[in-house]
Amino acid sequence: GQQVMQIPQYQHVQEGEDFTTYCNSSTTLSNIQWYKQRPGGHPVFLIQLVKSGEVKKQKRLTFQFGEAKKNSSLHITATQTTDVGTYFCAGPSSGNTGKLIFGQGTTLQVKP
Amino acid sequence: DTEVTQTPKHLVMGMTNKKSLKCEQHMGHRAMYWYKQKAKKPPELMFVYSYEKLSINESVPSRFSPECPNSSLLNLHLHALQPEDSALYLCASSQVQGLGEQYFGPGTRLTVT
Numbered sequence: 001g002q003q004v005m006q007i008p009q010y011q012h013v014q015e016g017e018d019f020t021t022y023c024n025s026s027t028t029l030s031n032i033q034w035y036k037q038r039p040g041g042h043p044v045f046l047i048q049l050v051k052s053g054e055v056k057k058q059k060r061l062t063f064q065f066g067e068a069k070k071n072s073s074l075h076i077t078a079t080q081t082t083d084v085g086t087y088f089c090a091g092p093s094s095g096n097t098g099k100l101i102f103g104q105g106t107t108l109q110v111k112p
Numbered sequence: 113d114t115e116v117t118q119t120p121k122h123l124v125m126g127m128t129n130k131k132s133l134k135c136e137q138h139m140g141h142r143a144m145y146w147y148k149q150k151a152k153k154p155p156e157l158m159f160v161y162s163y164e165k166l167s168i169n170e171s172v173p174s175r176f177s178p179e180c181p182n183s184s185l186l187n188l189h190l191h192a193l194q195p196e197d198s199a200l201y202l203c204a205s206s207q208v209q210g211l212g213e214q215y216f217g218p219g220t221r222l223t224v225t
Contacts, residue, residue, distance in 0.1 A: 107152070
């Protein structure tokens with residue numbers, strides 16, 4: 001079945017270091033969404049990418065959607081302790097059912 | 113108002129109890145979702161309601177029974193649960209099914225004893 005794979009599963013960084021999480025889909029996606037879940041919290045929508053090769057920035061966060069629309073990445077520059085949490089990518093399931101297929105998530109720990 | 117609310121925040125129930133989880137949104141969204149999330153795992157879709165009709169049931173056991181009384185409310189009725197059903201239950205909504213971002217509620221932390 002359709003899968004969305006995300007790596008790494010965990011990342012520990014020193015505050016100020018950069019961080020990247022990668023997302024790969026087994027199928028071409030019409031769009032990809034990114035969510036952040038803080039410890040003890042709930043997923044919060046960050047961004048949606050739609051176009052092939054699209055790059056979007058939100059302050060220190062840079063999101064990319066691959067040319068083939070099968071992979072995506074989230075890069076955080078100069079991490080801060082407020083970046084701690086689990087980052088999930090999610091793509092719509094084939095057949096336009098409205099179901100989101102989530103990656104397994106990357107949990108980021110930032111050491112001050 | 114971009115908030116999805118859920119009650120209760122925490123729930124402990126025995127295997128013979130009947131309880132309900134409640135979810136509410138006032139964003140005019142016409143799609144509402146129930147997810148189950150285990151620790152260190154992504155949310156796992158259970159049900160989708162679109163325009164107050166059940167659209168997707170991800171083969172969820174019948175001890176979970178969803179209900180959508182109106183476009184703002186979503187309930188999840190629980191009966192005869194098992195300890196392995198202990199999890200965070202998240203409600204979410206979106207403008208329409210399959211379109212745009214989903215707004216998640218804070219969740220109900222359920223423990224089945």
